[in-house]
Amino acid sequence: MTGTSGAAQGRTAARRKRVPRQVREQQIIDVAVRVFAKRGYHAASVDEIAELAGISKPMVYLYLESKEGLFLACLRREADRLVVAFQEAARGAGAAPELRLYAGLSAFFAFVAEHRDSWVVLHRQASELTETIAGAVAEARRAVMAEVAGLVRDGISDSGQGGRLGAEDADFVAHALVGAADSLTDWMERNPGQGSDGMALRLMNMVWVGMRDVLDGGAWLPEA
Template sequence: MRERQMLDAAVACFARHGYQAASMDEIAELAGVSKPLVYLYLNSKEDLFTACIRREAHALLAAVAEAVTDTAAPPDERLWAGLLAFFGHAAEHPDAWAVLSRHARTQGEPFATEAFRMRDEITAFVADLIGEAARAAHGPADFVGRDVAALAEALVGSAESLATWANGTPDVTAREAAATLMNFAWSGLGNLMKNERWSPR
C-alpha cells in the first residue's frame, strides 16, 4: 500500500518536473510519508524512476493485451480494440504516459531501455496482426518479414505521437484518436493486402 502511494506520487512528480528536477522531498510529501521511508522502500531516485517506468509500462501492456484476447476476431477488429485500449489508457493516465513517452526516453540508460522494451512488445504485437491480415488475404509473396516489421514500427510510432498530441489537445477523446489512426493506417493496409501499392509517377 505504501509503496503504491510512493509510486503514484513519484509518477506525478516525474511527469510534472522530469527526472532531473523531481525532488525526493516533494515525492515523499505527496505520498504522505517521510523521505527516509522512500529510500528504505526504493533505495535511490534512479531505482524509484525505474520502478515507475516498469509499473506503468506493465499497466499499459496489460490494458492492450486484455483488449485483444479474442483471437477469433478479424485482424482489423483486434487492431481497433488494441488501439482503443492504448489511447484510452494514455488518456486516463496522462502522467504515466508522459513518463513513458517523454521522460524515460530522454534520460539515457537504464531508463531508455525500459521504455523501449515496452515499445518493442507493442510493436511485435502489431506486427503479428499485420502478418495475420496478410496471410488471411493471401497477399503477395514478398509482403513478409521486413515489410511487416516496417509497417508495425510506423504504426506504433504514429500511435505514440498521436497519443501525446491527443493528451495535450482539449476535447480530443481516446476514441477519436484511435479512429483517426485506424482510418489512416488500415485503409492503406487494406490496399496493401490487395497488392495495390502506391508508387511515384
Template sequence: MSDKRRRRLPRNVREQEIIDAALHVFSKRGYHAAVVDEIAELAGISKPMVYLYLGSKEGLFVACIRRESQRLAATFKDAAQAGGSTPEQRLWAGLTAFFAFVAEHRDAWLVLHRQAPDQSEAISAELAQARRSIMAVVAGLVGQGITEGGRPGLGEQDADFVAHALVGAADSLTEWMERHPGQSPERMTIGLMNMMWVGMRNVLTGEVWTPPRET
C-alpha cells in the same frame, strides 16, 4: 475513508503509493528535474522511506517503467485479442483501448514515451526494453494480419515497420487529443483507421470508414 491521521501502512501498499506519486512527479518534471523530496511528500511520507523501499532514484524510476509498461501492453493485447476475428476488428479494438489508456493514464504514457535519452545505462536499457515490448505486441497483431491476409513478400520486418508507424501516429495524436478535449477514444480511432486502414488517397475521394459491427 481512512483516518485523517497518517496511518502506518504495510510495505507493499506503501510501495505502490510511492510509485503512484513518483509517476506523477516524473511525468510532470522529467527524470532529472524530479526531486525525490517532492515524491516523498506527495506520497505522504519522508524521503528515507523511499530509499528504504526502492533503493535509489533510479530504482524508483525503473519501478514506474516496469509497472506501467506491463499495464499498457496487457491492456492493448487483451483488447485486441477479445476484439474480433478479423485484423480490422482487432486493430480497431486495440487502438481504441490504447487511446482510452493514454487518456486515463496520461502520467504513465508521458513517462514511457516522452523521456529524454539521457541518464544511466540501467534506465535507458529499461526504457528501451519497455518500448520494445509494447512495439512487439503491436507488431504481433500486424504480423497476424499479414499472415491471415496471405500476402507473400511481406515479413516480420514489414510488421515492425508498420507497428512503428502506428504507435508513433497514435502517440502523436495523444497531443492532438489534449488540444481538442472531449474526443472519445472511439473518435480518435475512427480518424486513425480512416488514414491508416483505408488510406488518405481513398478518403480524399470520398470513402469513409466506420467501425465494424460486433462479432
C-alpha cells in the same frame, strides 16, 4: 497497570498501521508518478515524494534504492499497464485482426487520456535520461511493437498474401503505426474532443486502409 495497558495498546495500533511492503511500494510509486510528471525527473525531489506518501525519505530509499530506481519502478509499472490494456482490449475484440488492432489502439489512446501523468513520464521524460532508463523505455516499446506486429502478420496471413509479404513488412507497418500513435497523443491533447475511439478510427483509416490495398496487390510507384 494503566501504563502497561497503554503501551500495549500503542503497540497494537502500530501493528494495525503497518502496511505490507508491496502495498507501500505501490503507494510510493503512485505519488512519484505525479511528482515526476509535474516537475520532471531532475527537479523532482525524493523529499517531496516521501512527504506526500506519508513516509520518511530513508524509507523510500529502503524500498527503491535511489531516485533512478524509483523512476524506473514508475516507468516499468506504467509501461506494463499500457501493454496489458492493449493486450486485453485486442484479445476481447473478436477474431478479425483489424478489429483487434482497432480495439488495441483505442485502449492505447484511452490509457493516455486517462493516465496523463503516466504518459508524461513514459513519453516525454524517460528518453532524455540515463542509459538504464532509456533501455527500459525501449523494452516497453518493443512489447507494444510485438503486439502490433503480431496483429499485422495475422492480417497478412488471413489475406492469403503470406507468400508475397512477410515478417519484415509486418514489422515495418508496426513501427509506422506505433510511431504515429505516439506522435498523435500530442495532437489528441490539443484536440480533446476526439475521444480514444475516434483517434483509433482515424489512424486505422490512415494506415490500415492503405495496408489493405497493399494486401490486395496494389502499390504506388513514382512516375519515371
